Amino acid sequence: MNAKTETVLILGATSDIGRAIAREYAEHGCALQLAGRDSAQLAREAEDLKLRHGVPVSAHVFDVLEMQTHSYFVAALDPLPDTAVCVVGLLGDQKEDECDFGRAELVMRTNYLGPASVLGELANRFAARGAGTLIGISSVAGDRGRATNYVYGSAKAGFTAFLSGLRNRLVRSGVHVITVKPGFVRTRMTKGMALPGLLTAEPNEIGRAIYAAARRRANVVYVRPIWRYLMWAVEAIPEGVFKRLRI
Amino acid sequence: MRLSGWGNFPVVDCRLVTCRGSADLQRLLGQDTTLIPRGNGRAYGDAALNPELTVSMLGLDRFLSFDPENGRLTCEAGVLLRDLLAVFVPRGWFPAVTPGTKFVTIGGMVAADVHGKNHHLAGSFARYVEALELALADGSLVVSSRHEHPELFAATLGGMGLTGLILTVTSRLIPIETAYIRQETFKARDLAEVMEHFETSADWTYSVAWVDCLASGRNRGRGLFYRGEHASRAELPAAVRAQPLLVAPKRTKRVPVYLPGAALNGLTVRAFNALYYRLGAAANQTIIVDYDTFFFPLDNLLEWYRIYGRRGLAQYQCVLPKQASRAGLSALLERVAKSGEGSFLAVLKLFGPQEGLLSFPMEGYTLALDFPVRTKTLNLLDELDEIVAHHGGRVYLAKDARMKPMYLERGYPALGRFRQIREEAGAHRKFESALSRRLEL
Numbered sequence: 308m309n310a311k312t313e314t315v316l317i318l319g320a321t322s323d324i325g326r327a328i329a330r331e332y333a334e335h336g337c338a339l340q341l342a343g344r345d346s347a348q349l350a351r352e353a354e355d356l357k358l359r360h361g362v363p364v365s366a367h368v369f370d371v372l373e374m375q376t377h378s379y380f381v382a383a384l385d386p387l388p389d390t391a392v393c394v395v396g397l398l399g400d401q402k403e404d405e406c407d408f409g410r411a412e413l414v415m416r417t418n419y420l421g422p423a424s425v426l427g428e429l430a431n432r433f434a435a436r437g438a439g440t441l442i443g444i445s446s447v448a449g450d451r452g453r454a455t456n457y458v459y460g461s462a463k464a465g466f467t468a469f470l471s472g473l474r475n476r477l478v479r480s481g482v483h484v485i486t487v488k489p490g491f492v493r494t495r496m497t498k499g500m501a502l503p504g505l506l507t508a509e510p511n512e513i514g515r516a517i518y519a520a521a522r523r524r525a526n527v528v529y530v531r532p533i534w535r536y537l538m539w540a541v542e543a544i545p546e547g548v549f550k551r552l553r554i
Numbered sequence: 555m556r557l558s559g560w561g562n563f564p565v566v567d568c569r570l571v572t573c574r575g576s577a578d579l580q581r582l583l584g585q586d587t588t589l590i591p592r593g594n595g596r597a598y599g600d601a602a603l604n605p606e607l608t609v610s611m612l613g614l615d616r617f618l619s620f621d622p623e624n625g626r627l628t629c630e631a632g633v634l635l636r637d638l639l640a641v642f643v644p645r646g647w648f649p650a651v652t653p654g655t656k657f658v659t660i661g662g663m664v665a666a667d668v669h670g671k672n673h674h675l676a677g678s679f680a681r682y683v684e685a686l687e688l689a690l691a692d693g694s695l696v697v698s699s700r701h702e703h704p705e706l707f708a709a710t711l712g713g714m715g716l717t718g719l720i721l722t723v724t725s726r727l728i729p730i731e732t733a734y735i736r737q738e739t740f741k742a743r744d745l746a747e748v749m750e751h752f753e754t755s756a757d758w759t760y761s762v763a764w765v766d767c768l769a770s771g772r773n774r775g776r777g778l779f780y781r782g783e784h785a786s787r788a789e790l791p792a793a794v795r796a797q798p799l800l801v802a803p804k805r806t807k808r809v810p811v812y813l814p815g816a817a818l819n820g821l822t823v824r825a826f827n828a829l830y831y832r833l834g835a836a837a838n839q840t841i842i843v844d845y846d847t848f849f850f851p852l853d854n855l856l857e858w859y860r861i862y863g864r865r866g867l868a869q870y871q872c873v874l875p876k877q878a879s880r881a882g883l884s885a886l887l888e889r890v891a892k893s894g895e896g897s898f899l900a901v902l903k904l905f906g907p908q909e910g911l912l913s914f915p916m917e918g919y920t921l922a923l924d925f926p927v928r929t930k931t932l933n934l935l936d937e938l939d940e941i942v943a944h945h946g947g948r949v950y951l952a953k954d955a956r957m958k959p960m961y962l963e964r965g966y967p968a969l970g971r972f973r974q975i976r977e978e979a980g981a982h983r984k985f986e987s988a989l990s991r992r993l994e995l
Contacts, residue, residue: 348575355616359641495574 631661745775
């Protein structure tokens with residue numbers, strides 16, 4: 308790390324994973340820009356992080372769905388962050404989303420279109436600057452569409468491909484792009500779901516994995532790591548067989 | 555989910571839900587069920603268990619504001635003392651009252667009105683609490699203090715979570731120059747010598763004794779007496795003087811598996827106690843120790859209760875009025891020694907005067923003992939209750955798992971007032987625990 312303090316932008320900073328990422332970077336002395344919709348909650352998080360870690364923390368109102376505001380949002384960031392992490396997501400409810408496309412569209416806009424919009428803005432500015440790290444939280448659900456969660460999964464699949472394309476485009480411009488694919492994580496978003504212990508990560512594991520991934524300039528990170536092998540196996544199943552499975 | 559207190563006794567199947575913010579709060583309070591808030595589960599017995607609904611407050615873990623002019627800290631109730639120490643000791647601030655473990659929540663410290671080794675001068679934690687934000691049975695949020703809703707405030711301090719959910723706590727920290735304590739140790743041949751040490755150390759900030767409660771006859775009450783003061787920078791050894799507020803993290807030792815209950819019977823513990831006492835030959839010297847070692851020696855042995863076997867452990871902590879202490883402690887120690895039942899940890903401390911409705915301390919001596927859970931020891935504890943009540947004392951609810959309701963009535967004269975305030979707040983129908991049901995609170 309260079310001597311100047313690294314500034315990290317976290318989009319979706321009041322979520323459980325967002326908070327965990329903020330704490331991890333703050334522990335390492337980074338300045339933080341917390342972005343989200345709830346300004347009162349952002350202020351509380353900012354105060355807590357400042358008291359705990361003594362790092363500069365600013366709060367920024369941001370809505371991933373208001374895409375026409377994204378270029379202004381990024382232009383107003385001062386300084387332009389060194390690293391930007393997009394944690395915004397919406398799980399939705401597959402059964403309801405199947406019947407009501409308005410709901411499905413919200414899931415797709417929240418998980419793919421919105422993040423693509425803001426990361427695209429940041430990518431252009433990072434590339435112009437010639438340095439930076441972009442990190443997108445996608446999901447293993449995007450690795451293959453299945454009956455029980457394909458509305459969410461397809462949005463994440465789009466997001467994964469977008470990040471992959473960005474990585475390819477920016478490889479020689481000094482900007483590094485990381486795709487993080489969590490499996491199950493114990494958060495508000497998965498509250499009430501029965502999650503298998505060994506496969507389920509705590510939010511702070513995501514925080515640590517991201518910090519480490521950024522240090523070693525990894526490309527695609529699975530949390531917990533076992534998911535990489537699980538999804539490899541899942542993807543290996545021939546479609547003729549997969550379509551008959553109930554998983 | 556099967557939940558218990560720190561002693562693993564009793565274990566109750568509870569519906570456990572985490573509260574992360576006000577939306578969760580309203581939803582949980584609106585349900586047609588009683589509930590109890592739960593911190594980090596360090597109460598030994600059933601104080602934080604409710605099978606219908608137990609609400610974990612660990613998600614409310616933010617520091618909200620701190621005033622370095624006067625040490626006033628406002629934080630959410632689920633903040634752990636461990637984190638408070640990690641953040642504020644390096645800045646030269648310390649809790650005014652520290653309980654025996656740092657793995658408690660600040661809200662839990664309020665609900666149990668914890669005390670520390672400095673109670674004889676500093677009193678209990680309640681003295682340093684300035685305000686509490688509470689969620690009441692009807693879902694309303696109130697800020698209570700000595701000036702606003704003072705009765706509710708008084709009942710919540712030491713109120714075992716039975717008056718409402720504590721959301722935020724405003725309390726005062728004290729300034730320190732270093733993270734170290736100047737400690738002196740003395741060997742005491744018997745109970746009389748231990749008590750004399752407490753009397754002559756009355757102006758020392760911290761004092762505590764460890765007592766061999768299986769020693770009988772002439773040796774009854776023999777042990778080690780410790781006293782301490784916050785060390786000044788000049789008192790520190792050169793090696794640490796450059797960074798007086800920093801303490802190196804210690805490796806924690808886990809106790810990996812449950813030992814079979816028999817591993818800790820009377821003979822084993824007797825031998826252990828005698829050995830420990832002889833090792834206290836590091837007596838009559840002054841040493842400088844870091845605060846973690848002085849205040850939290852047991853925390854470094856994570857899950858030490860596993861030593862007591864799978865059936866769990868019952869901790870018994872009582873206090874006796876000063877005038878009755880000599881006779882009462884002798885009677886208690888006599889009864890324990892005769893039973894041959896374990897307890898390689900018996901702690902003795904002199905308390906100063908204390909106010910409060912359900913707060914445990916009173917001016918006198920407190921004794922804390924551990925026992926593995928067996929029918930024989932449970933019967934013994936009933937007998938100890940009678941001895942304590944006979945001498946005008948009482949038992950600490952944060953440690954209790956098995957006391958009978960009549961001893962609550964006898965030990966806590968302000969119980970009626972507590973019940974009245976609880977009813978006026980509508981809390982008696984909403985906030986209940988296995989402890990409150992057992993004791994008919």
